[in-house]
Amino acid sequence: MMRQKIFLFGDSITEESFSDGGWGASLADLLRRKADMVLRGYSGYNTRWALKVVERVFPAAEEDGRDSPAAVTVFFGANDACLPERCSGFQHVPLDEYKQNLRSIISFLKNRWPQTAIILITPPPIDEEARLRSNEDIDLDILRYPYIENTTGLPERTNEVAGRYAKACIAVAEECHISVIDLWSKMQQIPNWQTECLWDGLHLSRVGNKVVFEEVAKKLKEEGIGAEDLAVDLPLIEDVDPKDPLKAFDEF
Template sequence: MAACGAVPGGRSLLWPRVLLFGDSITQFSFHQGGWGAALADRLVRKCDVLNRGFSGYNTRWAKIILPRLIRKGDGLDAPVAVTIFFGANDSALKDENPKQHVPLEEFAANLKSMVHYLRSVGIPEHTVILITPPPLHEAAWEKECIAQGYKLNRRNSVVGEYASACVRVAQECGADALDLWTLMQKDEDFSPYLCDGLHLSPKGNEFLFSHLWPLIEKKVSSLPLLLPYWKDVAEATPELSLLGDGAQSSLPGAQEVSC
Protein backbone atom coordinates (compact mmCIF):
# COMPACT_ATOMS: atom_id res chain seq x y z
CA MET A 1 0.00 0.00 0.00
CA ALA A 2 1.40 3.40 -0.96
CA ALA A 3 2.13 5.77 1.86
CA CYS A 4 -0.17 8.73 2.32
CA GLY A 5 1.32 11.76 0.61
CA ALA A 6 3.41 9.73 -1.82
CA VAL A 7 1.83 11.56 -4.75
CA PRO A 8 3.28 15.10 -4.86
CA GLY A 9 1.45 18.21 -5.97
CA GLY A 10 -1.73 20.04 -5.21
CA ARG A 11 -2.34 23.33 -3.48
CA SER A 12 -2.67 23.53 0.27
CA LEU A 13 -6.34 23.42 1.13
CA LEU A 14 -7.40 26.00 3.71
CA TRP A 15 -10.84 25.57 5.20
CA PRO A 16 -12.87 28.77 5.64
CA ARG A 17 -13.69 29.46 9.28
CA VAL A 18 -16.63 30.65 11.32
CA LEU A 19 -15.57 31.85 14.78
CA LEU A 20 -17.93 31.68 17.76
CA PHE A 21 -16.70 33.97 20.55
CA GLY A 22 -18.59 34.26 23.80
CA ASP A 23 -19.22 33.09 27.34
CA SER A 24 -20.66 29.81 28.65
CA ILE A 25 -23.63 29.92 26.27
CA THR A 26 -21.07 29.68 23.47
CA GLN A 27 -18.80 27.22 25.27
CA PHE A 28 -21.71 24.84 25.83
CA SER A 29 -22.97 25.25 22.26
CA PHE A 30 -21.14 22.13 21.07
CA HIS A 31 -23.02 19.93 23.53
CA GLN A 32 -25.44 17.47 21.95
CA GLY A 33 -28.24 19.51 20.42
CA GLY A 34 -26.31 22.77 20.88
CA TRP A 35 -26.60 25.68 18.47
CA GLY A 36 -22.89 25.60 17.65
CA ALA A 37 -23.02 21.88 16.90
CA ALA A 38 -26.01 22.47 14.63
CA LEU A 39 -24.08 25.18 12.82
CA ALA A 40 -21.05 22.93 12.39
CA ASP A 41 -23.28 20.19 11.01
CA ARG A 42 -24.95 22.56 8.55
CA LEU A 43 -21.56 23.82 7.33
CA VAL A 44 -19.71 20.51 7.13
CA ARG A 45 -17.23 20.50 4.19
CA LYS A 46 -17.77 24.23 3.73
CA CYS A 47 -16.39 25.78 6.94
CA ASP A 48 -14.69 24.90 10.16
CA VAL A 49 -16.78 26.20 13.04
CA LEU A 50 -14.45 27.15 15.88
CA ASN A 51 -15.81 27.30 19.42
CA ARG A 52 -14.06 29.99 21.44
CA GLY A 53 -16.51 30.18 24.33
CA PHE A 54 -15.26 30.90 27.85
CA SER A 55 -17.60 30.11 30.71
CA GLY A 56 -18.03 32.97 33.17
CA TYR A 57 -16.22 35.56 31.03
CA ASN A 58 -17.39 39.11 30.48
CA THR A 59 -16.50 41.65 27.80
CA ARG A 60 -13.76 43.20 29.94
CA TRP A 61 -11.84 39.92 29.84
CA ALA A 62 -12.94 39.06 26.29
CA LYS A 63 -11.46 42.27 24.94
CA ILE A 64 -8.11 41.32 26.44
CA ILE A 65 -7.96 37.79 25.05
CA LEU A 66 -9.38 38.43 21.55
CA PRO A 67 -5.97 39.40 20.07
CA ARG A 68 -4.60 36.09 21.39
CA LEU A 69 -7.28 34.17 19.49
CA ILE A 70 -7.02 35.84 16.12
CA ARG A 71 -4.47 38.19 14.60
CA LYS A 72 -3.39 39.41 11.21
CA GLY A 73 -0.70 37.35 9.54
CA ASP A 74 -1.43 34.14 11.46
CA GLY A 75 -1.19 32.24 8.18
CA LEU A 76 -4.94 31.65 7.95
CA ASP A 77 -7.62 33.39 5.95
CA ALA A 78 -9.88 35.75 7.87
CA PRO A 79 -13.05 34.10 9.18
CA VAL A 80 -16.06 34.42 6.91
CA ALA A 81 -18.27 35.09 9.96
CA VAL A 82 -17.75 35.88 13.64
CA THR A 83 -20.33 35.79 16.43
CA ILE A 84 -19.74 37.88 19.57
CA PHE A 85 -22.08 36.69 22.30
CA PHE A 86 -21.60 38.29 25.71
CA GLY A 87 -23.71 40.09 28.29
CA ALA A 88 -25.09 37.35 30.52
CA ASN A 89 -22.20 37.93 32.96
CA ASP A 90 -21.62 41.64 32.33
CA SER A 91 -25.22 42.29 33.41
CA ALA A 92 -24.78 40.61 36.80
CA LEU A 93 -25.75 42.92 39.66
CA LYS A 94 -22.73 44.78 40.99
CA ASP A 95 -23.67 44.42 44.66
CA GLU A 96 -24.21 40.68 44.38
CA ASN A 97 -21.62 39.70 41.77
CA PRO A 98 -18.94 42.40 41.45
CA LYS A 99 -16.36 40.09 39.82
CA GLN A 100 -18.38 39.44 36.67
CA HIS A 101 -20.31 42.73 36.56
CA VAL A 102 -19.30 45.27 33.91
CA PRO A 103 -20.99 48.70 33.88
CA LEU A 104 -23.37 49.23 30.97
CA GLU A 105 -21.33 51.97 29.27
CA GLU A 106 -18.14 49.93 29.51
CA PHE A 107 -19.96 46.88 28.14
CA ALA A 108 -20.98 48.84 25.04
CA ALA A 109 -17.47 50.28 24.66
CA ASN A 110 -15.94 46.80 24.95
CA LEU A 111 -18.20 45.40 22.23
CA LYS A 112 -17.34 48.31 19.97
CA SER A 113 -13.64 47.83 20.68
CA MET A 114 -13.83 44.16 19.69
CA VAL A 115 -15.59 44.95 16.41
CA HIS A 116 -12.97 47.60 15.65
CA TYR A 117 -10.16 45.18 16.48
CA LEU A 118 -11.57 42.57 14.13
CA ARG A 119 -11.71 45.18 11.38
CA SER A 120 -8.05 46.05 12.03
CA VAL A 121 -7.03 42.44 11.35
CA GLY A 122 -9.00 42.17 8.12
CA ILE A 123 -12.43 41.04 9.34
CA PRO A 124 -14.97 43.60 8.14
CA GLU A 125 -17.99 44.61 10.19
CA HIS A 126 -20.47 42.98 7.84
CA THR A 127 -19.09 39.55 8.75
CA VAL A 128 -19.70 40.13 12.49
CA ILE A 129 -22.89 39.16 14.34
CA LEU A 130 -23.49 40.54 17.83
CA ILE A 131 -25.84 38.34 19.85
CA THR A 132 -27.62 39.73 22.90
CA PRO A 133 -27.93 37.69 26.08
CA PRO A 134 -31.17 35.73 26.36
CA PRO A 135 -33.82 36.87 28.83
CA LEU A 136 -33.40 35.80 32.45
CA HIS A 137 -36.09 33.72 34.11
CA GLU A 138 -35.61 35.11 37.60
CA ALA A 139 -37.51 32.47 39.58
CA ALA A 140 -35.55 29.60 38.05
CA TRP A 141 -32.20 31.39 38.33
CA GLU A 142 -32.88 32.36 41.94
CA LYS A 143 -33.22 28.66 42.79
CA GLU A 144 -29.79 28.07 41.24
CA CYS A 145 -28.29 30.94 43.22
CA ILE A 146 -29.79 29.81 46.52
CA ALA A 147 -28.55 26.25 45.92
CA GLN A 148 -25.03 27.69 45.64
CA GLY A 149 -25.41 29.91 48.70
CA TYR A 150 -26.00 33.22 46.88
CA LYS A 151 -28.77 35.73 46.57
CA LEU A 152 -30.38 36.37 43.19
CA ASN A 153 -27.56 38.11 41.31
CA ARG A 154 -29.26 39.10 38.04
CA ARG A 155 -32.48 40.83 36.97
CA ASN A 156 -34.18 40.42 33.61
CA SER A 157 -34.85 44.15 33.31
CA VAL A 158 -31.13 44.82 33.70
CA VAL A 159 -30.27 42.13 31.13
CA GLY A 160 -32.63 43.97 28.78
CA GLU A 161 -30.58 47.16 29.12
CA TYR A 162 -27.46 45.27 28.08
CA ALA A 163 -29.32 43.66 25.19
CA SER A 164 -30.41 47.10 23.97
CA ALA A 165 -26.83 48.35 24.20
CA CYS A 166 -25.63 45.36 22.17
CA VAL A 167 -28.14 46.07 19.39
CA ARG A 168 -27.18 49.74 19.41
CA VAL A 169 -23.46 48.94 19.05
CA ALA A 170 -24.20 46.64 16.11
CA GLN A 171 -26.14 49.40 14.38
CA GLU A 172 -23.40 51.95 15.00
CA CYS A 173 -20.66 49.62 13.77
CA GLY A 174 -22.42 48.19 10.74
CA ALA A 175 -22.56 44.66 12.16
CA ASP A 176 -25.54 42.32 12.28
CA ALA A 177 -27.49 41.98 15.52
CA LEU A 178 -29.47 39.02 16.85
CA ASP A 179 -31.69 40.33 19.65
CA LEU A 180 -32.26 37.08 21.48
CA TRP A 181 -33.61 38.89 24.57
CA THR A 182 -36.50 40.40 22.62
CA LEU A 183 -37.18 37.45 20.32
CA MET A 184 -37.53 34.91 23.12
CA GLN A 185 -39.91 37.11 25.07
CA LYS A 186 -42.36 37.21 22.19
CA ASP A 187 -43.53 33.99 23.83
CA GLU A 188 -45.36 34.87 27.03
CA ASP A 189 -43.70 31.95 28.80
CA PHE A 190 -40.09 31.83 27.64
CA SER A 191 -38.94 29.51 30.45
CA PRO A 192 -38.81 26.41 28.18
CA TYR A 193 -35.94 28.07 26.29
CA LEU A 194 -33.76 28.02 29.43
CA CYS A 195 -32.51 25.05 31.42
CA ASP A 196 -31.78 26.91 34.64
CA GLY A 197 -33.17 30.39 34.07
CA LEU A 198 -30.01 31.65 32.33
CA HIS A 199 -28.44 29.00 30.07
CA LEU A 200 -30.14 27.57 27.00
CA SER A 201 -32.20 24.39 27.06
CA PRO A 202 -32.39 22.11 23.99
CA LYS A 203 -35.40 24.14 22.86
CA GLY A 204 -33.46 27.36 23.42
CA ASN A 205 -30.52 26.08 21.40
CA GLU A 206 -32.87 25.20 18.56
CA PHE A 207 -34.48 28.65 18.81
CA LEU A 208 -31.13 30.42 18.65
CA PHE A 209 -29.93 28.36 15.70
CA SER A 210 -33.14 28.99 13.75
CA HIS A 211 -32.61 32.76 14.03
CA LEU A 212 -28.83 32.72 13.63
CA TRP A 213 -28.69 30.55 10.52
CA PRO A 214 -30.26 33.10 8.13
CA LEU A 215 -27.61 35.63 9.19
CA ILE A 216 -24.78 33.13 8.76
CA GLU A 217 -26.16 31.79 5.49
CA LYS A 218 -25.88 35.22 3.86
CA LYS A 219 -22.17 35.20 4.60
CA VAL A 220 -21.40 31.65 3.43
CA SER A 221 -23.91 31.10 0.62
CA SER A 222 -21.27 31.38 -2.11
CA LEU A 223 -18.94 28.81 -0.56
CA PRO A 224 -18.82 25.44 -2.34
CA LEU A 225 -18.31 22.05 -0.80
CA LEU A 226 -14.59 21.48 -0.40
CA LEU A 227 -13.10 18.68 -2.50
CA PRO A 228 -15.14 16.95 -5.18
CA TYR A 229 -18.33 15.04 -4.58
CA TRP A 230 -17.30 11.40 -4.45
CA LYS A 231 -19.12 10.49 -7.68
CA ASP A 232 -17.10 13.17 -9.49
CA VAL A 233 -13.68 11.75 -8.59
CA ALA A 234 -12.01 10.27 -11.70
CA GLU A 235 -11.77 6.54 -11.08
CA ALA A 236 -8.65 5.85 -13.11
CA THR A 237 -6.73 9.01 -12.18
CA PRO A 238 -8.11 10.36 -8.90
CA GLU A 239 -5.12 12.71 -8.55
CA LEU A 240 -6.55 14.86 -11.34
CA SER A 241 -9.69 15.41 -9.31
CA LEU A 242 -8.18 15.66 -5.84
CA LEU A 243 -4.98 17.66 -6.33
CA GLY A 244 -5.79 20.26 -8.94
CA ASP A 245 -8.19 23.14 -9.47
CA GLY A 246 -11.03 20.63 -9.44
CA ALA A 247 -10.66 20.37 -5.67
CA GLN A 248 -14.02 22.01 -5.13
CA SER A 249 -17.28 20.25 -5.67
CA SER A 250 -19.04 20.58 -8.99
CA LEU A 251 -22.26 20.16 -7.03
CA PRO A 252 -22.33 23.09 -4.58
CA GLY A 253 -24.54 22.24 -1.66
CA ALA A 254 -24.72 18.56 -2.57
CA GLN A 255 -24.96 16.19 0.37
CA GLU A 256 -23.30 12.80 0.38
CA VAL A 257 -25.87 10.04 0.60
CA SER A 258 -23.58 7.05 0.68
CA CYS A 259 -20.38 6.11 2.46
Protein backbone atom coordinates in the same frame (compact mmCIF):
# COMPACT_ATOMS: atom_id res chain seq x y z
CA MET B 1 -9.03 24.71 -1.13
CA MET B 2 -8.77 25.72 2.49
CA ARG B 3 -12.06 25.75 4.31
CA GLN B 4 -13.29 29.01 5.69
CA LYS B 5 -13.39 29.45 9.43
CA ILE B 6 -16.16 30.81 11.62
CA PHE B 7 -15.14 31.79 15.15
CA LEU B 8 -17.69 31.53 17.95
CA PHE B 9 -16.55 33.99 20.64
CA GLY B 10 -18.49 34.40 23.84
CA ASP B 11 -19.21 33.24 27.37
CA SER B 12 -20.60 29.95 28.71
CA ILE B 13 -23.50 30.02 26.24
CA THR B 14 -20.87 29.75 23.54
CA GLU B 15 -18.54 27.41 25.47
CA GLU B 16 -21.41 24.94 25.94
CA SER B 17 -22.55 25.20 22.31
CA PHE B 18 -21.16 21.77 21.35
CA SER B 19 -23.02 19.91 24.08
CA ASP B 20 -26.03 17.78 23.12
CA GLY B 21 -28.23 19.73 20.71
CA GLY B 22 -25.92 22.75 20.97
CA TRP B 23 -26.06 25.60 18.47
CA GLY B 24 -22.35 25.47 17.66
CA ALA B 25 -22.45 21.77 16.81
CA SER B 26 -25.55 22.36 14.68
CA LEU B 27 -23.70 25.04 12.71
CA ALA B 28 -20.72 22.70 12.27
CA ASP B 29 -23.13 20.06 10.97
CA LEU B 30 -24.94 22.49 8.66
CA LEU B 31 -21.66 23.69 7.13
CA ARG B 32 -19.85 20.34 7.06
CA ARG B 33 -17.58 20.05 4.01
CA LYS B 34 -17.75 23.85 3.79
CA ALA B 35 -16.51 25.70 6.89
CA ASP B 36 -14.82 25.01 10.22
CA MET B 37 -16.41 26.24 13.43
CA VAL B 38 -13.78 27.41 15.90
CA LEU B 39 -15.10 27.31 19.47
CA ARG B 40 -13.86 30.18 21.60
CA GLY B 41 -16.33 30.30 24.47
CA TYR B 42 -15.16 31.29 27.96
CA SER B 43 -17.57 30.54 30.79
CA GLY B 44 -18.22 33.41 33.15
CA TYR B 45 -16.46 36.01 31.02
CA ASN B 46 -17.80 39.51 30.57
CA THR B 47 -16.67 42.02 27.93
CA ARG B 48 -14.03 43.48 30.26
CA TRP B 49 -12.26 40.15 30.53
CA ALA B 50 -12.92 39.35 26.87
CA LEU B 51 -11.13 42.52 25.89
CA LYS B 52 -8.17 41.52 28.08
CA VAL B 53 -7.76 38.26 26.13
CA VAL B 54 -8.95 39.16 22.63
CA GLU B 55 -5.45 39.27 21.15
CA ARG B 56 -4.76 35.79 22.46
CA VAL B 57 -8.07 34.41 21.26
CA PHE B 58 -7.67 35.61 17.67
CA PRO B 59 -4.32 34.78 16.13
CA ALA B 60 -2.68 37.46 14.01
CA ALA B 61 -2.83 36.84 10.27
CA GLU B 62 0.90 36.24 9.93
CA GLU B 63 0.90 33.62 12.68
CA ASP B 64 -2.07 31.79 11.24
CA GLY B 65 -0.77 32.02 7.69
CA ARG B 66 -4.34 31.97 6.40
CA ASP B 67 -7.02 34.14 5.01
CA SER B 68 -9.30 35.89 7.42
CA PRO B 69 -12.24 33.94 8.86
CA ALA B 70 -15.59 34.20 7.10
CA ALA B 71 -17.35 35.30 10.29
CA VAL B 72 -17.07 35.81 14.04
CA THR B 73 -20.02 35.66 16.43
CA VAL B 74 -19.59 37.91 19.48
CA PHE B 75 -21.95 36.82 22.21
CA PHE B 76 -21.38 38.61 25.54
CA GLY B 77 -23.54 40.50 27.99
CA ALA B 78 -25.17 37.85 30.17
CA ASN B 79 -22.36 38.25 32.71
CA ASP B 80 -21.90 41.98 32.28
CA ALA B 81 -25.59 42.24 33.26
CA CYS B 82 -25.09 40.59 36.67
CA LEU B 83 -26.31 43.07 39.29
CA PRO B 84 -23.34 44.76 41.00
CA GLU B 85 -24.57 44.37 44.55
CA ARG B 86 -25.58 40.71 44.32
CA CYS B 87 -23.78 37.36 44.50
CA SER B 88 -22.22 37.46 41.03
CA GLY B 89 -21.36 41.14 41.31
CA PHE B 90 -17.70 40.52 40.47
CA GLN B 91 -18.80 39.69 36.90
CA HIS B 92 -20.79 42.92 36.52
CA VAL B 93 -19.72 45.53 33.98
CA PRO B 94 -21.54 48.90 33.89
CA LEU B 95 -23.73 49.48 30.83
CA ASP B 96 -21.59 52.24 29.34
CA GLU B 97 -18.41 50.24 29.73
CA TYR B 98 -20.18 47.21 28.17
CA LYS B 99 -20.93 49.31 25.09
CA GLN B 100 -17.42 50.66 24.96
CA ASN B 101 -15.94 47.16 25.35
CA LEU B 102 -18.12 45.83 22.52
CA ARG B 103 -16.96 48.73 20.33
CA SER B 104 -13.34 47.87 21.18
CA ILE B 105 -13.81 44.17 20.36
CA ILE B 106 -15.47 45.06 17.05
CA SER B 107 -12.77 47.55 16.24
CA PHE B 108 -10.08 44.96 17.03
CA LEU B 109 -11.75 42.43 14.71
CA LYS B 110 -12.35 44.95 11.92
CA ASN B 111 -8.76 46.04 12.13
CA ARG B 112 -7.38 42.51 12.03
CA TRP B 113 -9.80 41.17 9.43
CA PRO B 114 -11.55 43.91 7.44
CA GLN B 115 -13.45 41.34 5.28
CA THR B 116 -14.81 39.24 8.15
CA ALA B 117 -18.52 39.37 8.95
CA ILE B 118 -19.09 40.21 12.62
CA ILE B 119 -22.37 39.04 14.16
CA LEU B 120 -23.28 40.40 17.59
CA ILE B 121 -25.70 38.39 19.73
CA THR B 122 -27.54 39.99 22.64
CA PRO B 123 -27.77 38.23 26.00
CA PRO B 124 -30.78 35.92 26.34
CA PRO B 125 -33.72 36.80 28.59
CA ILE B 126 -33.52 35.77 32.25
CA ASP B 127 -35.95 33.65 34.26
CA GLU B 128 -35.36 35.07 37.72
CA GLU B 129 -37.07 32.30 39.68
CA ALA B 130 -34.94 29.65 38.02
CA ARG B 131 -31.81 31.74 38.64
CA LEU B 132 -32.61 31.94 42.33
CA ARG B 133 -32.95 28.15 42.54
CA SER B 134 -29.72 27.76 40.56
CA ASN B 135 -27.81 30.12 42.91
CA GLU B 136 -28.79 27.89 45.79
CA ASP B 137 -27.48 24.78 44.03
CA ILE B 138 -23.88 25.96 43.58
CA ASP B 139 -21.42 23.75 45.44
CA LEU B 140 -19.20 26.34 47.09
CA ASP B 141 -16.67 23.71 48.16
CA ILE B 142 -15.46 22.86 44.66
CA LEU B 143 -14.42 26.40 43.80
CA ARG B 144 -10.95 27.78 44.42
CA TYR B 145 -12.46 31.20 44.92
CA PRO B 146 -16.07 30.49 45.91
CA TYR B 147 -18.59 32.84 44.40
CA ILE B 148 -20.05 34.98 47.07
CA GLU B 149 -22.85 32.97 48.61
CA ASN B 150 -26.32 34.21 47.79
CA THR B 151 -27.78 35.15 51.16
CA THR B 152 -30.04 37.90 49.80
CA GLY B 153 -32.91 35.75 48.55
CA LEU B 154 -32.70 37.78 45.34
CA PRO B 155 -31.48 36.57 41.93
CA GLU B 156 -28.07 37.75 40.69
CA ARG B 157 -29.55 38.75 37.32
CA THR B 158 -32.92 40.20 36.28
CA ASN B 159 -34.66 40.07 32.95
CA GLU B 160 -35.22 43.80 32.89
CA VAL B 161 -31.51 44.55 33.30
CA ALA B 162 -30.56 41.89 30.73
CA GLY B 163 -32.93 43.69 28.36
CA ARG B 164 -31.05 46.96 28.87
CA TYR B 165 -27.78 45.23 27.90
CA ALA B 166 -29.53 43.67 24.89
CA LYS B 167 -30.69 47.09 23.73
CA ALA B 168 -27.20 48.51 24.24
CA CYS B 169 -25.76 45.64 22.17
CA ILE B 170 -28.18 46.41 19.33
CA ALA B 171 -27.30 50.10 19.50
CA VAL B 172 -23.57 49.33 19.18
CA ALA B 173 -24.22 47.00 16.22
CA GLU B 174 -26.18 49.71 14.43
CA GLU B 175 -23.56 52.34 15.19
CA CYS B 176 -20.84 50.00 13.82
CA HIS B 177 -22.93 48.83 10.84
CA ILE B 178 -22.74 45.16 11.71
CA SER B 179 -25.29 42.35 12.10
CA VAL B 180 -27.01 41.70 15.40
CA ILE B 181 -29.33 38.99 16.71
CA ASP B 182 -31.80 40.31 19.27
CA LEU B 183 -31.97 37.08 21.22
CA TRP B 184 -33.50 38.73 24.25
CA SER B 185 -36.61 39.73 22.24
CA LYS B 186 -36.66 36.73 19.92
CA MET B 187 -36.73 34.22 22.74
CA GLN B 188 -39.48 35.98 24.65
CA GLN B 189 -41.80 35.49 21.66
CA ILE B 190 -41.79 31.76 22.41
CA PRO B 191 -44.61 30.65 24.75
CA ASN B 192 -43.20 29.60 28.15
CA TRP B 193 -39.75 30.75 27.04
CA GLN B 194 -38.61 30.58 30.68
CA THR B 195 -38.67 26.78 30.68
CA GLU B 196 -38.85 26.10 26.92
CA CYS B 197 -35.68 27.96 26.00
CA LEU B 198 -33.67 27.95 29.23
CA TRP B 199 -32.79 25.20 31.70
CA ASP B 200 -31.54 27.24 34.65
CA GLY B 201 -33.02 30.61 33.83
CA LEU B 202 -29.93 31.61 31.82
CA HIS B 203 -28.37 28.74 29.84
CA LEU B 204 -29.99 27.25 26.74
CA SER B 205 -32.23 24.23 26.55
CA ARG B 206 -32.46 22.18 23.34
CA VAL B 207 -35.15 24.58 22.07
CA GLY B 208 -33.11 27.61 23.10
CA ASN B 209 -30.11 26.20 21.23
CA LYS B 210 -32.27 25.71 18.17
CA VAL B 211 -33.35 29.36 18.27
CA VAL B 212 -29.72 30.55 18.38
CA PHE B 213 -28.69 28.10 15.65
CA GLU B 214 -31.47 29.24 13.32
CA GLU B 215 -30.81 32.91 13.93
CA VAL B 216 -27.06 32.58 13.32
CA ALA B 217 -27.67 30.45 10.21
CA LYS B 218 -30.03 33.15 8.92
CA LYS B 219 -27.47 35.91 9.53
CA LEU B 220 -24.71 33.89 7.84
CA LYS B 221 -26.98 33.55 4.81
CA GLU B 222 -27.63 37.32 4.82
CA GLU B 223 -23.88 37.84 4.89
CA GLY B 224 -23.48 35.60 1.81
CA ILE B 225 -21.85 32.76 3.73
CA GLY B 226 -24.80 30.38 4.08
CA ALA B 227 -24.76 26.68 3.32
CA GLU B 228 -25.68 27.35 -0.32
CA ASP B 229 -23.00 30.00 -0.80
CA LEU B 230 -19.91 28.14 0.33
CA ALA B 231 -17.92 25.81 -1.91
CA VAL B 232 -17.82 22.11 -1.03
CA ASP B 233 -14.43 20.74 -0.04
CA LEU B 234 -13.55 17.89 -2.46
CA PRO B 235 -15.93 15.91 -4.71
CA LEU B 236 -19.30 14.87 -3.30
CA ILE B 237 -20.26 11.21 -3.64
CA GLU B 238 -23.16 12.39 -5.79
CA ASP B 239 -20.63 13.75 -8.27
CA VAL B 240 -18.61 10.55 -8.51
CA ASP B 241 -19.45 8.62 -11.70
CA PRO B 242 -19.95 4.95 -10.76
CA LYS B 243 -18.56 3.96 -14.15
CA ASP B 244 -15.35 5.96 -13.66
CA PRO B 245 -15.02 7.01 -10.02
CA LEU B 246 -11.46 8.30 -10.16
CA LYS B 247 -12.32 10.88 -12.81
CA ALA B 248 -13.86 13.11 -10.12
CA PHE B 249 -10.55 13.09 -8.24
CA ASP B 250 -8.46 13.95 -11.26
CA GLU B 251 -10.71 16.90 -12.03
CA PHE B 252 -10.85 18.76 -8.74
